[in-house]
Amino acid sequence: MLSIFKTIPTHMDYKGQKLAEQIFQGIILVSAVIGFVYGLIIEQFGWTVYIVLAGFAVSCVLTLPPWPMYRKNPLSWQPPIPEISGETSQKPPEGIKKKKHK
Amino acid sequence: MNTVLSRANSLFAFSLSVMAALTFGCFITTAFKDRRVPVNIHVAKVMLKNVDDFTGPRERSDLGFITFDLSVDLQPIFDWNVKQLFLYLSAEYTTKSNTLNQVVLWDKIILRGESTVLNMRDMKSKYFFFDDGNGLRANKNITLTLSWNVVPNAGILPLVAGNGHVSLPFPDAYETTRSY
Numbered sequence: 001m002l003s004i005f006k007t008i009p010t011h012m013d014y015k016g017q018k019l020a021e022q023i024f025q026g027i028i029l030v031s032a033v034i035g036f037v038y039g040l041i042i043e044q045f046g047w048t049v050y051i052v053l054a055g056f057a058v059s060c061v062l063t064l065p066p067w068p069m070y071r072k073n074p075l076s077w078q079p080p081i082p083e084i085s086g087e088t089s090q091k092p093p094e095g096i097k098k099k100k101h102k
Numbered sequence: 103m104n105t106v107l108s109r110a111n112s113l114f115a116f117s118l119s120v121m122a123a124l125t126f127g128c129f130i131t132t133a134f135k136d137r138r139v140p141v142n143i144h145v146a147k148v149m150l151k152n153v154d155d156f157t158g159p160r161e162r163s164d165l166g167f168i169t170f171d172l173s174v175d176l177q178p179i180f181d182w183n184v185k186q187l188f189l190y191l192s193a194e195y196t197t198k199s200n201t202l203n204q205v206v207l208w209d210k211i212i213l214r215g216e217s218t219v220l221n222m223r224d225m226k227s228k229y230f231f232f233d234d235g236n237g238l239r240a241n242k243n244i245t246l247t248l249s250w251n252v253v254p255n256a257g258i259l260p261l262v263a264g265n266g267h268v269s270l271p272f273p274d275a276y277e278t279t280r281s282y
Contacts, residue, residue: 010104010105010106011104011105012103012104017103017104020103020109021103021112024109024112024113024116025116028113028116028117028120029120032120032121032123032124035124036124036127036128039128039182040131040182042182043180043181043182044182045125045128045182045183045255045256048124048128049121049124052117052120052121052124055117056113056114056117059113060110060113063109063113064106064109064110064113065106066106
């Protein structure tokens with residue numbers, strides 16, 4: 001069971017994560033303002049809560065699944081370097097690694 | 103924000119914070135409101151008895167019976183931060199042994215959405231008006247006040263005394279009925 005869930009891709013790229021956060025914050029804040037004003041006018045605080053819950057549901061649908069718009073800027077990874085047995089090509093990476101770990 | 107669960111977590115936390123802020127706003131918009139309304143109390147009949155009070159020492163205590171009319175419009179009190187009102191009619195008086203006696207004679211709960219206009223005639227008190235001694239006989243200043251607790255959605259629980267109370271003298275003799 002768990003392995004099936006793990007195969008579903010859920011990640012977003014960095015710009016997508018930022019966009020998702022801005023979208024859900026915007027939706028919830030707007031629904032909060034609308035709900036507050038509406039509840040104040042009809043004098044029912046329950047409606048304020050319902051409207052915020054509706055905003056919560058909408059932003060769940062919009063930002064929880066990794067929609068394509070959140071995956072437009074994938075990181076450009078370096079292409080995998082084929083392992084070469086030559087000594088010259090292996091020396092520089094080793095030197096960098098040693099420095100980093102110190 | 104990288105996985106569904108972490109996004110759900112931040113979304114939920116943010117929604118809860120916003121909800122808390124809204125609840126506080128609901129409290130702030132009603133915190134400084136004057137919740138007093140005029141009350142009309144009229145006492146129709148007072149009867150005074152001297153009976154055994156089995157709850158206390160075996161002495162005869164004063165027991166008053168009050169029949170009253172009450173009319174009040176509670177509509178101005180209700181707003182979006184009021185769930186219900188707890189109304190109670192209390193009698194205040196001074197005796198030799200105590201400078202302040204308060205006895206609750208009658209109460210009523212008014213829920214949100216119920217009729218807010220009370221217009222009652224010839225109401226009998228719900229609870230016994232027992233004095234702890236003989237302080238009711240010939241007491242010339244017994245004050246009836248209608249007060250209420252405002253039960254809110256959020257915030258403080260105000261206790262408000264209504265505008266308009268009535269003071270009445272009690273009879274000088276037991277077992278007699280006096281009409282006002």
